[in-house]
Amino acid sequence: xxxxxxxxxxxxxxxxxxxxxxxxxxxxxxxxxxxxxxxxxxxxxxxxxxxxxxxxxxxxxxxxxxxxxxxxxxxxxxxxxxxxxxxxxxxxxxxxxxxxxxxxxxxxxxxxxxxxxxxxxxxxxxxxxxxxxxxxxxxxxxxxxxxxxxxxxxxxxxxxxxxxxxxxxxxxxxxxxxxxxxxxxxxxxxxxxxxxxxxxxxxxxxxxxxxxxxxxxxxxxxxxxxxxxxxxxxxxxxxxxxxxxxxxxxxxxxxxxxxxxxxxxxxxxxxxxxxxxxxxxxxxxxxxxxx
Amino acid sequence: xxxxxxxxxxxxxxxxxxxxxxxxxxxxxxxxxxxxxxxxxxxxxxxxxxxxxxxxxxxxxxxxxxxxxxxxxxxxxxxxxxxxxxxxxxxxxxxxxxxxxxxxxxxxxxxxxxxxxxxxxxxxxxxxxxxxxxxxxxxxxxxxxxxxxxxxxxxxxxxxxxxxxxxxxxxxxxxxxxxxxxxxxxxxxxxxxxxxxxxxxxxxxxxxxxxxxxxxxxxxxxxxxxxxxxxxxxxxxxxxxxxxxxxxxxxxxxxxxxxxxxxxxxxxxxxxxxxxxxxxxxxxxxxxxxx
Numbered sequence: 001x002x003x004x005x006x007x008x009x010x011x012x013x014x015x016x017x018x019x020x021x022x023x024x025x026x027x028x029x030x031x032x033x034x035x036x037x038x039x040x041x042x043x044x045x046x047x048x049x050x051x052x053x054x055x056x057x058x059x060x061x062x063x064x065x066x067x068x069x070x071x072x073x074x075x076x077x078x079x080x081x082x083x084x085x086x087x088x089x090x091x092x093x094x095x096x097x098x099x100x101x102x103x104x105x106x107x108x109x110x111x112x113x114x115x116x117x118x119x120x121x122x123x124x125x126x127x128x129x130x131x132x133x134x135x136x137x138x139x140x141x142x143x144x145x146x147x148x149x150x151x152x153x154x155x156x157x158x159x160x161x162x163x164x165x166x167x168x169x170x171x172x173x174x175x176x177x178x179x180x181x182x183x184x185x186x187x188x189x190x191x192x193x194x195x196x197x198x199x200x201x202x203x204x205x206x207x208x209x210x211x212x213x214x215x216x217x218x219x220x221x222x223x224x225x226x227x228x229x230x231x232x233x234x235x236x237x238x239x240x241x242x243x244x245x246x247x248x249x250x251x252x253x254x255x256x257x258x259x260x261x262x263x264x265x266x267x268x269x270x271x272x273x274x275x276x277x278x279x280x281x282x283x284x285x286x287x288x289x290x291x
Numbered sequence: 292x293x294x295x296x297x298x299x300x301x302x303x304x305x306x307x308x309x310x311x312x313x314x315x316x317x318x319x320x321x322x323x324x325x326x327x328x329x330x331x332x333x334x335x336x337x338x339x340x341x342x343x344x345x346x347x348x349x350x351x352x353x354x355x356x357x358x359x360x361x362x363x364x365x366x367x368x369x370x371x372x373x374x375x376x377x378x379x380x381x382x383x384x385x386x387x388x389x390x391x392x393x394x395x396x397x398x399x400x401x402x403x404x405x406x407x408x409x410x411x412x413x414x415x416x417x418x419x420x421x422x423x424x425x426x427x428x429x430x431x432x433x434x435x436x437x438x439x440x441x442x443x444x445x446x447x448x449x450x451x452x453x454x455x456x457x458x459x460x461x462x463x464x465x466x467x468x469x470x471x472x473x474x475x476x477x478x479x480x481x482x483x484x485x486x487x488x489x490x491x492x493x494x495x496x497x498x499x500x501x502x503x504x505x506x507x508x509x510x511x512x513x514x515x516x517x518x519x520x521x522x523x524x525x526x527x528x529x530x531x532x533x534x535x536x537x538x539x540x541x542x543x544x545x546x547x548x549x550x551x552x553x554x555x556x557x558x559x560x561x562x563x564x565x566x567x568x569x570x571x572x573x574x575x576x577x578x579x580x581x582x
Contacts, residue, residue, distance in 0.1 A: 102489070125503040137503045162499035164491055172489040173499055176482040180505035183478015186551035190474065191467040194538075197545045198393070198463040200455055208453035208464050212416040212428045213526075214471035216507030235504070247485075254488045257582040260477035263554055291548040 006031065007153070008061030010054050010077055010084070011098070012040045015124075016067030018131040019097070022156040023065075024048060031060040035068075054078075055087030063093045063150060070242055071100045078108055085111060092117045095150055097138075099123040099239075101246050102168035102175075103253070109142060109167035118146040121167060122154060123174035127235045135159045139177070141169030175247045181281075182244065182264035184218040189285045192226055202227045222282040233280035240281050241268045297322065298444070299352030301345050301368055301375070302389070303331045306415075307358030309422040310388070313447045314356075315339060322351040326359075345369075346378030354384045354441060361533055362391045369399055376402060383408045386441055388429075390414040390530075392537050393459035393466070394544070400433060400458035409437040412458060413445060414465035418526045426450045430468070432460030466538045472572075473535065473555035475509040480576045483517055493518045513573040524571035531572045532559045 009020040012034040020043055024030055030048045033056065034040045044050050051057045054077050058064050064084055068077055074096060078084045084094060094112060096105065096119070105121035112119040120142035130136040136158035140147045147163050154161045164173045191214075195205045206223050209215075225232070244265045251258050267287050274290065276283035300311040303325040311334055315321055321339045324347065325331045335341050342348045345368050349355050355375055359368055365387060369375045375385060385403060387396065387410070396412035403410040411433035421427040427449035431438045438454050445452045455464045482505075486496045497514050500506075516523070535556045542549050558578050565581065567574035 125500065125505070127504070130503075137499060139499045160499070160502050162495055164495060164499065169489075169491060172486065172491055173496055176486050176489075176491070176496055177500040177503065177505045179482040179485060180475070180478040180500065180507065180510060183474045183476070183481070184471070184505070184507055185474070186477075187471040187474015190549045190551050191470040194470060194542060194545070194547060194549065195463065195467050197547055198460075198467075198541075200460060200463055200467070204453055204455060205464055205467055208428060208430045208451070208455065209416065209468040209471065211451055212421075212468065213418070213508050213512075214416070214468045214475070216471065216475055216509075217504050218507075219471060221504075250489075251485060254485065256485060256488055258481045258485065258579070259554055259558070259582065260481050260551075263550055267550070288549070291550065 006061050008032075008057035008064035009048070010034070010057055010064065011067040012043055013067070014128050015131040017043060018128075019067060019157045020048070020065070021046065022134050023153060026156045028153075031057045033057045053082040053087070054084045055082045058084045058087035058092065059089065061092065062089065063095065063153065065095045065097060067097045069098065071104050071246065074098050074100045074104060085115065088115060088117055090116045093146055093150060094119045095122050096120070097122050097124055099174050099243050099246070100171060102171040102250060105141060105168040105171050118143060119167060120147055120150060121170040123170055124158065125174065125177050126158070129234065131157070138162070139164050139170040139173035141165055141171065142167050172250075175243065175250060178240070178243045178247060179258070179261055181218070183260050184216045185222070185281060185284055186260070186264060186267070188216070188218045188223050189226065189282070189288050192223060193285065193288055222280070225280070226282050226285050231276065231279035231283045233278065235281050236277070237268060237271050237279055237281055237283055238277040241265075241272055244268055297352050299323075299348035299355040300339070301325070301348055301355065302358040303334060304358070305419050306422040308334060309419075310358060310448045311339070311356070312337065313425050314444060317447045322348045324348045344373040344378070345375045346373045349375045349378035349383065350380065352383065353380065354386065354444070356386045356388060358388045360389065362395050362537065365389050365391045365395060376406065379406060379408055381407045384437055384441060385410045386413050387411070388413050388415055390465050390534050390537070391462060393462040393541060396432060396459045396462050409434060410458060411438055411441060412461040414461055415449065416465065416468050417449070420525065422448070429453070430455050430461045430464035432456055432462065433458050463541075466534065466541060469531070469534045469538060470549070470552055472509070474551050475507045476513070476572060476575055477551070477555060477558070479507070479509045479514050480517065480573070480579050483514060484576065484579055513571070516571070517573050517576050522567065522570035522574045524569065526572050527568070528559060528562050528570055528572055528574055529568040532556075532563055535559055
């Protein structure tokens with residue numbers, strides 16, 4: 001078996017499962033591991049090989065993708081006993097598509113380099129739907145030649161792959177993405193709250209302001225859900241809060257005071273606290289409504 | 292002269308001058324007044340008739356448009372001696388296109404009604420360029436039949452005219468517009484600040500995040516100016532701050548706590564204080580940079 005051409009995939013949740021599915025559909029040989037084995041059943045039926053640990057996946061593969069949850073989970077998958085580094089072949093490439101701390105991506109890249117391997121951080125934007133439809137935006141950090149090597153695989157999962165710079169840069173870009181998302185979400189929720197108190201028809205309001213300077217993805221995609229009272233997650237509050245928490249820490253490390261980020265972090269903690277951790281990010285409106 | 296068909300225009304600044312010009316270009320008879328007479332010279336050369344006061348304009352007109360600055364200036368133009376109400380013909384219509392307090396629009400509408408006339412509040416979004424190119428978004432409040440009567444005239448100035456409800460509703464909608472703009476601006480500025488501290492290429496960042504959930508008018512139109520260090524106003528900090536101040540007061544009157552709005556108001560006061568009152572709204576980045 002030419003291990004350089006086989007792919008490992010770790011983390012088969014809603015997003016990871018869909019993304020790995022695109023690689024299988026493109027004809028790649030894939031080994032998988034997931035904390036919850038049942039979540040990989042569908043992929044195994046489609047031809048993936050189940051492995052008992054991240055180390056076992058790494059031992060089978062030339063390129064290992066990870067799509068897990070929190071930075072703590074990323075750390076465990078890479079560094080624990082039975083973790084990726086425990087089974088890794090020389091000259092392998094790891095691609096972490098989770099949103100995690102840039103400093104952790106750097107640590108993975110440095111450890112990889114010490115063992116003659118390579119690491120890329122390639123977090124994504126676009127949510128469940130983007131993963132399912134292979135329309136993700138992917139922001140990649142690492143050695144440019146290595147990113148170019150895995151680009152054909154990333155192309156199976158996303159519609160836009162942007163090289164952002166050295167290890168950690170993909171994560172930095174993703175955090176910037178979340179800063180903009182946080183700002184637009186606060187603006188849109190406050191506008192809808194104001195509008196409904198002032199007696200405006202919120203749908204008319206959207207129609208009136210969307211062609212101008214207020215135009216944004218959140219107004220087009222989430223404001224209609226808010227008006228309908230639909231809290232279903234495109235992207236979950238718990239996950240967004242994880243990203244905002246990472247951004248707060250990184251901003252502090254960069255000695256940056258970002259009051260909008262701090263406000264968003266505080267408001268989303270509140271949103272989680274009132275029982276909307278598993279709602280979509282648009283549930284921010286409920287926290288604002290209770291102020 | 293059939294006064295019902297002649298138009299009065301008060302306020303011929305950069306925006307008002309361009310908007311009034313479109314009415315002249317469409318063949319309408321227009322009387323004008325402006326606090327600074329020189330600012331009306333161009334319109335007079337194009338066929339407008341100069342009047343010595345708002346009252347004189349009103350006496351010549353069946354429909355009076357106003358496009359002035361602050362709520363205090365709007366109040367003066369309507370209610371002072373020599374103001375519009377001093378010269379108004381019976382059954383006239385007034386259309387205030389300034390962004391002002393919804394409560395002031397209501398007061399104008401009530402006064403109009405007492406004297407057998409009508410008032411519409413029709414603030415705009417789209418800035419200097421929208422005024423020049425007649426592509427403004429116009430949000431109208433007042434009696435719907437009266438708004439429909441003036442709609443052909445509004446069509447000369449804007450590409451989208453939305454009826455929002457009774458008097459004051461146009462102003463409420465405009466304030467909602469500004470709430471969204473404030474949120475997106477904070478998000479975009481904080482993202483660019485973070486990106487540059489983290490060593491990312493800001494142009495690549497925009498390319499990477501604009502197709503997704505971070506996509507917004509501000510990212511497309513103002514982020515490139517921020518990167519170039521271009522503070523030139525599309526919309527001036529001083530004017531935005533006026534709007535945010537009105538929004539803060541109105542939110543208080545509606546018993547709404549809007550922390551994003553309060554933050555934006557505070558940050559723009561800071562932007563003004565460090566000498567950027569006449570810069571474009573993107574100059575917020577300088578205030579954030581000094582935190």
